[in-house]
Amino acid sequence: MHPILSTLIKRIxxxxxxxxxxxxxxxxxxxxxxxxxxxxxxxQARTEExxxxxxxxxxxxxxxxxxxxxxxxxxxxxxxxxxxxGRNASYANQPQQSTARTVTSLLKPRLYNTFFLAAMTAIIxxxxxxxxxxxxxxxxxxxxDRAVNASALTTISMPEFFVAYILIIFLASIYQFFPSLxxxxxxxxxxxxxxxxxxxxxxxxxxxxxxxxxxxxxxIINLLSSPYIEMAxxxxxxxxxxxxxxxxxxxxxxxxxxxxFNLAYLIVGVVxxxxxxxxxxxxxxxxxxxxxxxxxxxxxCALVFALTYILLNLLADVISIITNPRLLYPK
Amino acid sequence: MSxxxxxSILLEMKNIxxxxxxxxxxxxIIKGVDLQIHRGEVLGLIGESGAGKSTLGLAxxxxxxxxxxFTGGSVLFGDxxxxxMNENEKRELWGTKFSYVAQSAAAAFNxxxxxxxxxxxxxxxxxxxxxxxxxxxxxxxxxxxxLPNPTExxxxxxxxxxxxxxxxxxxxxxxxxxxxxxxxxxxxxxxxVTTQVNVLVxxxxxxxxxxxxxxxxxHDLAVVAQMxxxxxxxxxxxxxxxxxxxxxxxxxxxxxxxxxxxxxSIKKKENKNKEKILSIKNIDASYGSGPKVLQxxxxxxxxxGTVAIVGESGSGKSTTARxxxxxxxxxxxxxxxxxxKLTPNLSDxxxxxxxxxxxxxxxPDTSMNPRHTVRDxxxxxxxxxxxxxxxxxxxxxxxLLKMIELDETFIDRLPSELSGGQKQRIxxxxxxxxxxxxxxxxxxxxxxxQIVQEGILKLxxxxxxxxxxxxxxxxxxxxxxxxxxxxxxxxxxxxxVEQGMKSEIFSPPHPDYTKLLLSSVPEMxxxxxxxxxxxxx
Numbered sequence: 092m093h094p095i096l097s098t099l100i101k102r103i104x105x106x107x108x109x110x111x112x113x114x115x116x117x118x119x120x121x122x123x124x125x126x127x128x129x130x131x132x133x134x135q136a137r138t139e140e141x142x143x144x145x146x147x148x149x150x151x152x153x154x155x156x157x158x159x160x161x162x163x164x165x166x167x168x169x170x171x172x173x174x175x176x177g178r179n180a181s182y183a184n185q186p187q188q189s190t191a192r193t194v195t196s197l198l199k200p201r202l203y204n205t206f207f208l209a210a211m212t213a214i215i216x217x218x219x220x221x222x223x224x225x226x227x228x229x230x231x232x233x234x235x236d237r238a239v240n241a242s243a244l245t246t247i248s249m250p251e252f253f254v255a256y257i258l259i260i261f262l263a264s265i266y267q268f269f270p271s272l273x274x275x276x277x278x279x280x281x282x283x284x285x286x287x288x289x290x291x292x293x294x295x296x297x298x299x300x301x302x303x304x305x306x307x308x309x310x311i312i313n314l315l316s317s318p319y320i321e322m323a324x325x326x327x328x329x330x331x332x333x334x335x336x337x338x339x340x341x342x343x344x345x346x347x348x349x350x351x352f353n354l355a356y357l358i359v360g361v362v363x364x365x366x367x368x369x370x371x372x373x374x375x376x377x378x379x380x381x382x383x384x385x386x387x388x389x390x391x392c393a394l395v396f397a398l399t400y401i402l403l404n405l406l407a408d409v410i411s412i413i414t415n416p417r418l419l420y421p422k
Numbered sequence: 423m424s425x426x427x428x429x430s431i432l433l434e435m436k437n438i439x440x441x442x443x444x445x446x447x448x449x450x451i452i453k454g455v456d457l458q459i460h461r462g463e464v465l466g467l468i469g470e471s472g473a474g475k476s477t478l479g480l481a482x483x484x485x486x487x488x489x490x491x492f493t494g495g496s497v498l499f500g501d502x503x504x505x506x507m508n509e510n511e512k513r514e515l516w517g518t519k520f521s522y523v524a525q526s527a528a529a530a531f532n533x534x535x536x537x538x539x540x541x542x543x544x545x546x547x548x549x550x551x552x553x554x555x556x557x558x559x560x561x562x563x564x565x566x567x568x569l570p571n572p573t574e575x576x577x578x579x580x581x582x583x584x585x586x587x588x589x590x591x592x593x594x595x596x597x598x599x600x601x602x603x604x605x606x607x608x609x610x611x612x613x614x615v616t617t618q619v620n621v622l623v624x625x626x627x628x629x630x631x632x633x634x635x636x637x638x639x640x641h642d643l644a645v646v647a648q649m650x651x652x653x654x655x656x657x658x659x660x661x662x663x664x665x666x667x668x669x670x671x672x673x674x675x676x677x678x679x680x681x682x683x684x685x686x687s688i689k690k691k692e693n694k695n696k697e698k699i700l701s702i703k704n705i706d707a708s709y710g711s712g713p714k715v716l717q718x719x720x721x722x723x724x725x726x727g728t729v730a731i732v733g734e735s736g737s738g739k740s741t742t743a744r745x746x747x748x749x750x751x752x753x754x755x756x757x758x759x760x761x762x763k764l765t766p767n768l769s770d771x772x773x774x775x776x777x778x779x780x781x782x783x784x785x786p787d788t789s790m791n792p793r794h795t796v797r798d799x800x801x802x803x804x805x806x807x808x809x810x811x812x813x814x815x816x817x818x819x820x821x822l823l824k825m826i827e828l829d830e831t832f833i834d835r836l837p838s839e840l841s842g843g844q845k846q847r848i849x850x851x852x853x854x855x856x857x858x859x860x861x862x863x864x865x866x867x868x869x870x871x872q873i874v875q876e877g878i879l880k881l882x883x884x885x886x887x888x889x890x891x892x893x894x895x896x897x898x899x900x901x902x903x904x905x906x907x908x909x910x911x912x913x914x915x916x917x918x919v920e921q922g923m924k925s926e927i928f929s930p931p932h933p934d935y936t937k938l939l940l941s942s943v944p945e946m947x948x949x950x951x952x953x954x955x956x957x958x959x
Binding site: 318332414417 | 487547579
């Protein structure tokens with residue numbers, strides 16, 4: 092077997108193992124959260140019987156490990172269970188009339204929105220930061236380099252909501268180019284969706300570019316002292332050729348790692364931006380569900396986030412493997 | 423040199439000065455050196471580390487490394503002065519008229535590109551010829567460089583070929599644009615001697631064949647004797663002397679030039695001792711689940727003597743040392759030290775066993791903590807093994823400094839405030855502090871200049887006499903073996919090829935490998951390489 096294939100299989104296997112542990116951590120730590128859905132939902136008027144009946148209906152009466160196995164078993168088949176909050180306490184005694192929605196049906200449109208925003212941001216931010224990083228390395232210690240670094244650092248130093256509000260003031264309020272509310276729905280047509288999502292995407296771009304750009308610059312500059320770079324210079328190659336042909340191909344491993352890290356952030360860490368723009372993403376859903384103590388939804392969101400992280404890191408690993416000729420072409 | 427060829431002056435450096443920036447000040451590196459090179463001539467540039475050889479070689483192309491600058495003089499190539507040209511003008515010459523061959527081929531090839539693309543890259547980007555034509559020419563050059571599978575090898579990546587092949591490919595790369603001048607910067611220093619011979623031969627032939635002028639930079643006089651028509655000796659950025667190769671070898675004028683032979687003049691008388699301090703018996707060893715690095719290695723070390731383990735990289739010399747010290751428990755076999763079996767694993771050995779066997783490493787830079795003073799470095803084993811503290815501690819450190827011929831002013835210095843030779847002395851003192859019976863010296867002189875090497879070897883011999891310490895001396899350098907050893911072990915591919923008294927090993931009959939190894943060591947005779955070649959054919 093080609094060594095790359097076996098490395099890949101190993102990585103995927105490791106990904107599955109980490110996902111298993113993460114699911115265990117998610118499941119058990121959510122049990123530790125304070126508060127109780129049942130008691131909160133039934134309120135002051137609860138009796139011991141109604142609480143027990145409601146618990147039974149939600150499956151909360153079974154021991155921990157059985158609930159975990161049931162949950163994981165269903166999750167593997169794409170079923171994340173039913174939400175708590177769709178149920179009404181008054182139905183507690185008549186479970187057959189439950190109107191609970193499934194977590195997947197709740198999660199799906201939100202997830203689509205989140206991925207849409209992340210993809211849109213990535214399409215702007217990744218090429219932009221690569222371009223800025225490479226040119227900053229090329230013209231390092233010049234005015235250009237310092238200007239790019241300084242502005243990138245400025246945007247990353249400001250809190251996300253602050254960047255968002257500044258963009259709203261300038262691009263939605265003073266000059267009314269874009270809407271300040273990004274309340275997309277599942278029936279919004281594609282182009283309008285893009286138009287509505289521009290401000291949150293720009294906000295996220297400003298927040299992530301600095302990190303990716305600086306790492307790209309550092310990864311390239313780190314290689315510039317290598318003997319093969321000096322050799323390339325002594326071949327009379329232009330500076331841009333030296334960087335594009337000789338430094339960049341060897342810098343993909345660190346760069347792809349940092350890009351994966353930022354993409355993961357775009358999916359799991361953007362709740363503040365979602366709130367500012369009233370964008371219906373997974374982040375909001377998760378926060379809402381935590382407030383409502385809707386455990387199946389919180390678990391579902393956390394699992395999706397974990398999966399995203401693991402998949403993106405796997406992708407970064409794959410990129411660093413296939414850009415390394417030592418692994419791609421063994422002796 | 424054939425007489426009918428054009429041998430006008432190709433390049434002339436006049437009173438060239440270069441400064442380097444360090445510690446917030448500019449320091450002179452090259453101090454007004456003149457250098458001339460004729461068409462088709464090979465100039466040997468020799469000197470120790472820090473002499474400015476590489477800087478001068480690169481300056482011949484009008485190139486200075488980052489943090490360096492030209493401060494005076496001129497580099498005349500035809501009617502152009504390279505020091506006055508801007509980067510773009512110089513780039514037109516680099517890769518066309520001038521080529522560079524670096525010391526470490528493994529580092530100078532870009533790991534991300536195939537060899538053929540790197541070979542013709544300069545010619546392609548300067549538009550010298552069409553890519554297909556250049557590829558064909560490159561294959562011809564590979565053939566001339568005696569690379570295996572010349573048509574195939576270009577498709578490989580740098581990590582897929584051996585060090586010697588890579589070095590030859592780099593020479594082919596330098597020849598691709600048919601330059602007027604090639605700078606060879608220590609092209610064979612990183613290679614094993616048996617590999618070096620072939621690379622030297624091919625470089626010499628190809629340079630002659632194409633009538634290319636070359637500056638050949640090395641610290642090894644015997645190597646330069648084979649390659650150069652003329653030799654220029656550098657020291658501290660100044661020319662010491664310069665003359666035709668034959669003249670230089672027969673009658674070097676300056677003491678400094680003579681001292682470059684230094685190590686070759688030490689000759690320890692061999693002593694035979696029947697009493698053994700250490701017996702390594704039938705050792706097999708491997709790293710992880712990898713292949714066997716040592717196979718059935720048995721070595722006897724006489725008490726109070728020096729056993730030199732000699733071999734090329736990958737022969738298993740250092741692994742043997744790791745097995746003896748317990749850093750690498752062997753798969754099989756045993757180690758008897760002073761009549762008792764040693765536990766294979768370092769962590770199971772008693773403090774006393776640990777104390778008795780000490781090690782000195784190749785690179786003193788990496789084997790000392792840069793934040794510790796000499797007092798801490800030497801004192802640590804005093805505290806650890808002998809529980810010496812307070813005033814006795816300082817006194818003992820000063821004693822040890824005296825033993826290694828340094829005075830007490832060194833006691834509060836950091837490693838960064840010491841020269842390479844002084845650092846290695848401190849490492850020796852650290853080993854001595856434990857009062858060991860056996861010291862394993864792993865390539866301790868390899869990273870040092872000739873004169874410094876001589877000093878260290880003399881020190882080790884003196885200490886042996888005074889303290890009757892036993893040495894295992896691991897080296898790839900035959901001159902060092904001749905200088906210091908009583909007995910010699912020749913290793914190759916994890917096997918002991920031969921073990922015996924020095925006089926036996928160095929006199930025929932030899933096993934094949936020993937013969938190859940000994941015959942590959944360059945000699946001062948400028949005809950040595952030619953003789954080797956004719957004896958091979």
